[in-house]
Amino acid sequence: MSQFLKDSKRWLPGALISIALIAAILYSVDFGTMLDSIRAADYRLLAIAVVLSFIWLIVRAKVWQTLLRDKPPYKDVLFTAGEGYLLNNFLPFRLGEIGRAFLLSRKSGMQFGEILPTIFIERTVDLAFSAAIFLAALPFVVGTAGSERIGIIVGVIVLIGLVMMYVLARNNQWALDLFHKLSARWPAVQKFGGSFLESFFAGLGVLTNGWLFLRFLFWMTLDWAIALVAYYLMILAYFPQAEWIWGLFILGAAAFGGAVPSLPGAVGTFEGAVAGALTLLTNDQSTALAVALTARFYNYLNSGVIGGIGLLREGQTLSGVYRQLINFRNTEKAEE
Numbered sequence: 001m002s003q004f005l006k007d008s009k010r011w012l013p014g015a016l017i018s019i020a021l022i023a024a025i026l027y028s029v030d031f032g033t034m035l036d037s038i039r040a041a042d043y044r045l046l047a048i049a050v051v052l053s054f055i056w057l058i059v060r061a062k063v064w065q066t067l068l069r070d071k072p073p074y075k076d077v078l079f080t081a082g083e084g085y086l087l088n089n090f091l092p093f094r095l096g097e098i099g100r101a102f103l104l105s106r107k108s109g110m111q112f113g114e115i116l117p118t119i120f121i122e123r124t125v126d127l128a129f130s131a132a133i134f135l136a137a138l139p140f141v142v143g144t145a146g147s148e149r150i151g152i153i154v155g156v157i158v159l160i161g162l163v164m165m166y167v168l169a170r171n172n173q174w175a176l177d178l179f180h181k182l183s184a185r186w187p188a189v190q191k192f193g194g195s196f197l198e199s200f201f202a203g204l205g206v207l208t209n210g211w212l213f214l215r216f217l218f219w220m221t222l223d224w225a226i227a228l229v230a231y232y233l234m235i236l237a238y239f240p241q242a243e244w245i246w247g248l249f250i251l252g253a254a255a256f257g258g259a260v261p262s263l264p265g266a267v268g269t270f271e272g273a274v275a276g277a278l279t280l281l282t283n284d285q286s287t288a289l290a291v292a293l294t295a296r297f298y299n300y301l302n303s304g305v306i307g308g309i310g311l312l313r314e315g316q317t318l319s320g321v322y323r324q325l326i327n328f329r330n331t332e333k334a335e336e
Contacts, residue, residue: 021269030285046237049230054302056227057302057303059226063220072107079306080104080107083316084097085307086307086311089265092264097123101115101116102324103316121206127259133252230298253274270292274291275288275291
């Protein structure tokens with residue numbers, strides 16, 4: 001019970017946000033109209049979008065493999081990426097991010113601490129892309145004056161984070177020496193922390209390799225472009241009058257909605273962000289929710305297929321991986 005109460009401080013705020021948004025959606029949406037919109041949608045466009053959603057995950061795995069300096073085989077990276085997104089859809093605390101570092105470390109020979117910073121870099125650059133996309137779309141959206149400040153703030157924070165990681169990567173020996181000096185009184189902390197930081201800085205080394213970082217940005221840009229086309233086709237399937245800028249705006253909103261504290265899989269926050277942004281453009285809440293639920297379905301579909309195959313190949317289950325992650329987290333805390 002005490003552990004449950006302790007953990008509730010982490011998951012309760014996100015759960016309340018999700019529940020509040022779900023309640024708002026249930027109150028404001030006409031589900032009869034939403035179902036009519038789903039029946040009337042252009043399924044040819046939706047079929048293309050579902051193919052693109054799988055291509056997006058395939059390219060996303062290449063993004064991650066590039067950050068990993070091509071050390072693990074692509075097949076292992078692809079299935080592990082799918083497993084990570086599948087875990088995020090169903091497990092709390094965004095354990096999918098820790099989970100994919102944990103799972104890949106078991107099959108690649110790389111250290112957990114070496115893999116983890118590549119995920120931090122990937123997510124940080126994702127935030128930079130989402131902020132840039134949101135800023136690019138805002139001038140074309142009516143009734144959002146002043147909202148660009150949010151995108152600017154997020155962009156600045158992300159830039160500061162990247163700069164700090166670059167400085168750490170360039171001065172890793174200084175940081176290690178400082179850590180050893182400060183932790184001299186606690187041998188256990190020094191032993192565990194020093195080993196982890198060495199692996200962590202090794203992962204950050206991608207930031208100091210110009211050619212490698214350019215390759216990473218190329219694949220990341222391509223991945224976001226695929227997502228943009230997929231989102232635009234989903235919107236066009238429900239709103240034939242949609243302009244391409246709508247895809248830009250909705251994609252940016254979806255990225256921010258997925259980053260807000262919430263229940264597993266950004267339930268409620270994702271739908272609220274996508275449907276809310278589309279409602280600003282169309283004043284049609286019900287059809288906007290149909291688009292959001294379609295995007296949600298695609299997220300479950302690509303991660304479920306690729307991640308599910310990965311788990312089956314390894315003889316794993318979601319509950320089994322969850323227990324392993326909790327045990328791993330508790331072990332790490334005990335060693336500290």
